Amino acid sequence: MLLSSRSNPPKPLKFGTTKSDRYLSIKHLLPSTPIPSPSLPSILPRHGKKPPKLNSRKIVRSILWLSFLIGVYYLVSFGKRTSRQLAELTFLTSLGKTYEIIEASELPDYPTPLAVTDATGKHYWTISIPQNLPFPLPPTDYADICSQALEVGRHVVAKPSKPKPEHTATYYHEDASFIDVAEAQARNFLPPEPSSIAQHSSKDGPLPVCDRSLTYILDATDAGLGSALLGIWLSYSLAQREGRAFFIDDTHFPYGNYSTFFTSMPQPDPPCRLPPVSHRVPCPHQANHLVVSAATTPWVFGQAFHAHFSRREIFDLAHEGYEALFHLRPEDAAYALNRASKLRAAANDNGSDGDTDTDSDAAVENGLVGIHIRRGDRHPFSLAYSQNYIPPEQYMSTARRLVGQSPHWRFLVASDDADMYEHVDLGGARRAQEKISLASKKSLERMGHKGGEVHGGRGGRGALGWEGGFFKDVFWGLGLPEELKWETKKVGSPMPMKEKHRFGEKGADGREKRVHHHEAAHRGRNKVAAREAETLANENTKESVRQDGDVAQRDYRTDPTKEALQLRELLGRAYLLDLAMLAQSDKVVCGVSANACRILAVMLGWERAFEKKDWNNVDGGYEWRIMDY
Structure with a gap:
């Protein structure tokens, strides 16, 4: 028997305050769920078996394989992008006469204005000309570049990263978002030039590349020679005013070589050579190396040009080019001088009539x-x-x-x-x-x-x-082969303007001849048969021309007979x-x-x-x- 000196010995704890409440015991701390069934697997490992250990060799091997696959992926992707780190490429693609702005991660295989985005999200645009294309490009390509450049420039400035500025129509407007081809290559927006082109192992050899240049292309856009002369003279004087080296390219000149008509080509001072083909662009005017031709006249010598220069200034530009470049081949120049002097002498002889008038x-x-x-x-x-x-x-x-x-x-x-x-x-x-x-x-x-x-x-x-x-x-059509003359007449040819009408033809007496219905129908059948025979003959001619090979794909405008x-x-x-x-x-x-x-x-x-x-x-x-x- 235990005795306590306390009057109120301690009692166990209860839930609540009434007598019916239960006392707190250890059972309340244990879970009330039933004991797990013996048939279920035990949480604890069985006696005598050790838990599996991690295989370090397999982990290392998996990491190595994963690293190898990631490395191969990056090498392939960088090889396709030719070492360009671009976040976005935007350019115009043409479907017939409709142009659509698209975004891609690859450079197009045709010349076009190109919008690019660097790693910081800033937007620029430049001109992309594939390096494998020959110079000069077709006139339509130069015209397309200039017509698309404005649209791509607007697309660039419309990006949300910078506000859209107001475009001015001044001739020497500097677009801050445009970067020249050389700068675009330096910033990895465009692929660098091959080493063979950079070394330039041609006859120019050690000559340095011109800082700025203007090349006038004599192409087949206009058959007339007068427009070409005016374009050359204006381009020469404009190049002199802007500090550009001036060149003339007569590769596709319809009249042959420039030296056939004039003494020599103008040479830049100081001597320098042209940059690679991809650096010579037709637009915008702020480009370092500009290309001008009859196809780009509306952009180079268009409304902005006439708004910037007065009529007298434009006249002086043309006159300066005339004095510098209009030097005929020696025999033609001598003939013009001799004939003019003879005609003047004959006029003076007729004017004197035996009198002794003064020279004045x-x-x-x-x-x-x-x-x-x-x-x-x-x-x-x-x-x-x-x-x-x-x-x-x-x-x-x-x-x-x-x-x-x-x-x-x-x-x-x-x-x-x-x-x-x-x-x-x-x-x-x-x-x-x-x-x-x-x-x-x-x-x-x-x-x-x-x-x-x-x-x-x-x-x-x-x-x-x-x-x-x-x-x-x-x-x-001068000097064209006969088979090509047939081809040009076959497709899309209008009816001759002087062809007589089937009805109402006039006879020798001047009266109008009346053609009966059956005669007209007979003539109509004959014309249909003749047209079918002509078509068959033209098809045979076309096939023979194709078999000839050289005639089928030859451009007789720039490569005449x-x-x-x-x-x-x-x-x-x-x-x-x-x-x-x-x-x-x-x-x-x-x-x-x-x-x-x-x-x-x-x-x-x-x-x-x-x-x-x-x-x-x-x-x-x-x-x-x-x-x-």
Whole structure:
């Protein structure tokens, strides 16, 4: 028996305060769930077995394999991207005439403006030209690049990372988001140049690459030679003003080599060489190495150019280029000088008539009046003659008004239409030059020659059959093989303008012939049969041309036949000789719608052409302009 000295010994704890509440014991701390069933697996390991240990060799081997696979993946991905660390590439892809901006991780295989994003999220754009493409590119590619550049530039500035600025239309606007090709390569946006190109093992050898350059491409965009001259002169003076080295590329010149007509190519000062092909771009103008051609005229010499430079400044640019580059081959230049001096001497002899006048009086009363008449596919600006041509008598009346009725003036006529030299309203006028003469087919038939042949030995006179003036389609068709002429007539050819109608044909008596229905139907069946036979013949010709190989894929505009090239060279030399002769005249009469008329004003100079009024336009009240854009 245990005794306690306490009056109130300790009692066990209870739940609650009433008597019915239970006392707290150890059982309340134990879980109330039943004991696990003996049939279930035990949580504890069985007696005598050890838990499995981790295999360190397998872990190391798995890590090594995983690292190897990751390394191979990165090597393949970097190889495809040619060491470029780009987050995004954006460019324009064309579907017919529709362009769509797309995003990709690979460079396109065609020339196009390219928007890029660096690792920090900043957006830029540049021009991507694959390094395997030859120079120069087709004219359509250069025009596409310039037409797409503005759209890609707007796409870049529209990114949310920077506000959209206001685009200005100034000619020398600097786009901060554009990076040049060299900088794009340095920043790994574009692939670097191959070492073989960078070393440049050509004849230029040790020459350094030009810091800035402008290359004018003589291409087949325009068949006329006048627009090419104006483009070259403007480009040369613009390059001099902007501190660029100037080059001329005549790879695809329809008239042959530049040196065929002029003494030498302009050389940069100080001497330097052109950069690789991918660095020479047509747009934007702020690019270090610019390419200009007739295809890019609307962007290089378009509205922004005319807004930045005044008419006098543009004229001076063209005149500076003329003085620097218009140097004809020696025999042609000597011929022009000798002929002009002989014509002036003859005019002075006629003006003296045995009298002993002073030299000053002879200079006033005698001289040369040059008249240029453009026909062909170039129509006047004047509304009254916009669908026709200005009458030759209007040229002659203007010339007579300038010099009066004095018989001591010589009138020189140059025209692309050989019939103008025999026109009754131009009586007394002489050919501006007779070294290379364009003769009408009627004249050649009278002389016993076939139309279209060139006669005369090397360096002698030649006669070229030409009728109606200069038409670009006729020019491109000079010297073409007969099978290609059939091909061009077959596809997309309109009906001849002078083809007689099936009904209402006039007979010898002038009365209208009535064709019966059965005759018309019979003729219709014959025409259908003839058309089917012609189609079959053309298909056979086409097949033979394809088997020939060379004819099927040859571009005869830029790679003409030998005969076609000879004819084109004669046309070009005749055109330049006409210009050289008319520019030595005291007065010039022409229509400003023709490029030759604009060139003659440039050759005379601003003072003679406009201040002394030696240049006279018969095509309405239109002012002189450098080119149409």
